[in-house]
Amino acid sequence: MDNVVELDAVTRTYGSRRRPVVALGGISLAVPAGTFVAVMGATGSGKSTLLQCAAGLDRPTSGRVRLVGRDVTRLREGALTRLRRDRVGFVFQSYNLLSELTVRQNVLLPRRLGGPRPRPLDEVLAEVGLSGLAGRSVGELSGGQRQRVAIARALAGRPAVVFADEPTGALDPTTGEQVLRLLRGGVDRSGVTVVMVTHDPLAAAWSDRLILLRGGEVVADVPTPDPASIAQRLRATTGDPVVAR
């Protein structure tokens, strides 16, 4: 099967040349189409940077990133933007919706930016449980509803891959579960690839494959186990003293 995301010896450093801060220290991995990958690690382990580099939101310092078969490290900004618009969906922890616009306007935003024709709006909204709210301003919605708008926006354009950065971070467990169910459904029903960064073992348990980061390096890349094992593995990699004992 084709790989939707491929990273080859990707590094990313911040800060000055004299005192560089290494966020990613040479990561190689491949994500085949139709898989749900969870990326975990302690704060500062580089998981958000990994997501941003893989999604073409940021450029690596060295190494190569292939996204849907295109080498994004060699694409110019305009072409990269179009690639993101046409083939990639995003879900962020802080929703990142335009709060003064309506649900419909937010979901159709990529299309208005020139993106591909989306699936019928009613169908997409029904899928995320927001039927009848198309005309509402996003500012009036609850957190869970906002995140579902963001998922509708990400899935409406039939993307090849959805990148989700702590999508349940700001939600209660029940609402968070709805969101994860939607992402899982996208993978199972439409063959979308999902790359999700999370620190919640219960959220990660919805994935097919678990990648653990520590200090900008991959320390584990395994089929996703049950939540308790995920929590244990996470504690082990983050060097939690409870586990060390």
Add this chain to the structure above:
Amino acid sequence: MSAGLTRQALRKQPWSFAGPFVTQCLAAALVSGALGASSSMSGARLDPSARQVLTESSIPEMATLFVVVSVYLTALIVGLTMTSSIARQARDIALVRALGATPGRVRRAVATQAAVVAVPASVLGVPLGALLAHAWLAGLTGHQVIPPGVTFHPSAAALPAATGITVGASLVGALIAALRPARVRPAAALTETAVPRRRIGLVRTAIGLVLMAGGVALSIRIAGGDPAKAGESSFFTMLAMCVGAGFLGPVLLRLAAPLTRLFGGTGALAADNLAVRAKALSGALVPLVLAIAFAMVKVVTHTTSVHVRGVAEPAARVWTEYSGTVVYVAFAAVAAVNTLVTVLLARRRELAVTRLVGASRMRALAVVVCEALLVTVTALAVSTVVAMVTMLPMLHGMLGTWTPYLPTGQLAGGLAVVIGLVLVGTVVPALVAMRRPAVESLAVDS
């Protein structure tokens, strides 16, 4: 899409566009008024003797100078206010960039916003300018400074010129502000906009220093040159230094920040805020410094001349001298207040957070007042320097003195007006922003 981003911006922050709208309306009025007054004089049907009286009054020259001054002044201030409005959308711009808006598309959306504000503002401003010019000419004939035959005739060039300058400056200002968020990687923009950049740019500081030095050099040249041309050149001295002050704003505000420590904990909070917001507040510094320096130069030149010569100037002459300046000072002051209001309303969220972690409404307000005072002190210090550099060589050339003179009463009055302006631009919007419970303010913006 341009429409979507424009609509979002206009709805989310109506105030941040109301400010530029008012400023641009006044800018168009200023340009068209100056043009109208100038063309009314040159086009007036006068008999030869009246024409000679008019020419000898040197008022037509003054009107030409007004045209020049208003064009530069409005272009600068319109561009500046628009820049600060667009800069506030950095986060939304980063978001649409992540979702697939190319840099070019973002620039188009931003240009649309600039035009949407500027075109109606100019159309509204031009008739206002006609009223201004009419009133000015009526005042001049009333004081018998110019012959009664000079009446106001609208200039055909006023509308296109005023619109062109206002729309042009608005576009340039907006595009400059969008340059960075449109071009940077969306990842950087999404994280960076959450925290304003604290670092002070070396280039920015260098440009500021060069402009300041240029102002001083120009002033020295004027002192040695033809006094008749001093008026126009001294305006450019002032302009260069005021823009320089804007570039140096972050440095200046941060130098002044330790002063607030005198006010204890509240002051320390204010100082921290200023360090973060120094850049945004610098936008208000330019018009504020321009307004104070303009007024100071005009008033102190007058009072010093009366003081040295020991005779009062004729009322008609005083009226003529002050009338033009009043308009510019008012324009710059309005722009300054607008910018302050824009900056403050952008902080609704931050004010709400301050209150949530335990500050009472009074305490939050005290922090705002403290910051306002610091901005005032900085503006006063900078404008005094600018005014002195502009004025001293002129005073020396005209009156042979190096010591300016200003009666205590007028000094106190001026200070009160400046402090009042800054407080209006900060405390009133802060009160409006804090009217609702803190939790509500937070819910709306997330």
